[in-house]
Structures are given as C-alpha cells and as structure tokens.
Amino acid sequence: TAKEVSEAKGGRVQLSGLSKEYGGFRAVDHVTIDIAAGEFVTVLGPSGSGKTTVLMMIAGLVEPSAGAITIGGRDVTHLRPQHRNLGVVFQSYALFPHLTAAENIAFPLRMRRRGEAEIRQKVEDVLDLVRLPNVAQRLPGQLSGGQQQRVALARALVFDPPVLLLDEPLSALDKKLRENMQFEIRELHRNLGVTVINVTHDQTEALVMSDRVIIMQDGRVVQSGSPSELYERPKSNFVADFLGTSNFLKGELELQEAQRPDGWSLVTAGGLRCRVPESARGSKGRACLMLRPERIMLNSAAEMEERFEGRVAEIAYTGNIIRYRVALNDQEIVEVTLQNKPGHVPQASIGSQVTIGWNLEDVHIFVESTTD
C-alpha cells in the first residue's frame, strides 16, 4: 500500500555561511538558511543569482568554498552525493533511456541492494503515489513530458528520502500541466512529510507551492518568508519588483513645515506629491514609493486617503483582470488592475480623465539614501 511510502519523515536542513567561489567570482555568498523538517522551501531568484549552486552544494555535486551543511543534524558537507540519502529531480538527472519506467524507479533500490519482492512492492506503491498507473513497462521515449516528470519524481521518492531536492522540475512542461503538477507535488509533500527544497525562477510556481520562499540576488539571500509575507511586505525594491507587479514612484522624501508632524511626502521628479505612511516619516533623502496595481482605485476613489487626477494612457484586457495605465501629471505612469467581475463595466477609455486613489496603508516606501 501507499501507507508504507508515506511513513517517510522530513529531515531538517541547515546551511551555515555557505559560499562558493569560481576563480575570484562569488556565485554564492554566505548563505545561511535553516529549513525545518517537513518544510517546503523554494529558492527563487533571477538567472545567475546562485540558486542552482546552492542546491548542487546540498546535493553534494558542488564542493563549497566555505560553510557547512547538515541534514537531520548530521554534517554532510564533505560526504559524497550517494551517501547523503537525498531524493533529487534535476534537469541533469535525466531518466535512463534504455530502462523502463519501472526499472528507472527501481534503480535507487537496486543501488541499495534491496530484495526483489520489496522492490516490486515499492515501485508499485510509488507509481500509485505519483498517479502513474499502466505505463510501468514503457521506455521514457514512449512517455509524455508530464509522465516522464512523474517517473523522475517517483525515482526520487521510492527510497523514502527525508529530503527531496527539485531543480526547475516543471520548466519543460506546458502551462496547464505545470499548474496541475504544482498542486500535485504540494499534495504529495503534505502526505509524505518529506522536506522539499525547490529551485525556480518562476515566481508563480514559488508562491503556489511553498511554505516559505527564499529570494536570492547576486549570491545572497535578500529576503525569506511565507508567500504572503513576501508579497505584502517586501523589504526592498528588488523583492517587490521580482514578486508580482509593482508601481514605483521615485523621488525625494520631504517634510512640509506647514503640516508637521505628519507632513512627510515623497515628491517625484514630475512634481507629484504623495503622502507616505508612518514608517517612512522622519527620514529625508531619495526614496521609492511602491504600490501594487490591485490596491489602486479607479474612478471610485472618493473614500481613499490619497487621490490624483490622471489620464488613461493604455488599457489591456487580459481575461480575469483589466489593466489600466494611467498617466499622472503627464509624467508618472501607474498601472491599475481591476478584476473582471460580474457586472464589471469598463470605467474609462483611452485618453479619458480619471481619478485614482489609494490608502496610505497600501503605500510601501523604500528609502534609498538618507540625507541629514
């Protein structure tokens, strides 16, 4: 039964001060991450940020220049990959083309010299688990991309590893299949309790699948948190820009003497004066104001704390949402998204004058440099 497979329990993974240098170049720079047993963590970042290198070091395929890795409390920093007992689904770990799906999946068990009866049972269980009945005797070339991915997943899970490493496992699949697999892998994770460390540059995938997302930039961890924490409270321009759509208004923070003590605003190059939330009050200097497009009201801004007149520059219909680009002051452009809900009527046409507005609690401020 699948029950036996589901007895696998996750292992805690600790990376401390992990670095990797290539020549003089630091691909990974002092990464410290504590991953709880059973947690589903995704490392997300742009190309070249060091995600894959981190995963390869955990797998034992790349030797760290500094730092340590423990898995389940055991220091594995200098262990060979095959002694780390990790399930791995990497692009570079393709299926063996000359072995059937079942033999591919059995492979890790054969390496571990398990008995024939146990192997047969385990392979059957794990095929069930990844929802792959009836294709066990086919060669990889006779399977669809999605089926091959399931076989790879089954091969990684068949020996009940405490930790599963995934490197862009779904990137080769089409959109629909990828979305389905995201939910299936999540469900698998929930049922198995295995610790999952997933690497991707796909923000939606990271948000959909993970308990926690770790964002990397230039070899460093810049922020980590639950999907909603990262989206609602990005700590930097970079994180806000990388995760979701953002409107940025750049300018100078200024205190208007007449309005002390709450008169702090950000004044853009175009002369737009936007009030800022309490968190940014008391600083002076260059700053960037960020607003999510779904937090801006269009033509129904009467009750909003901040309001501006604008002109619709562009409208894009994308099915579930309608995106408006509105020019304020004829300079700053902000994007406003409206849900295409029942009864939604297009509220403006290109060129028309509109009022937009937002509440101060939805304003994020990133101070870039402080004068004083």
Ligand code: ATP
């Ligand atoms: P991608 O999403 O493109 O895979 P990534 O975030 O996974 O990117 P890595 O593959 O970890 O990034 O690479 C991080 C940096 O280290 C890159 O600048 C890359 O060019 C460099 N790098 C990776 N492997 C090597 C290597 N074997 N020799 C030299 N430089 C390397």
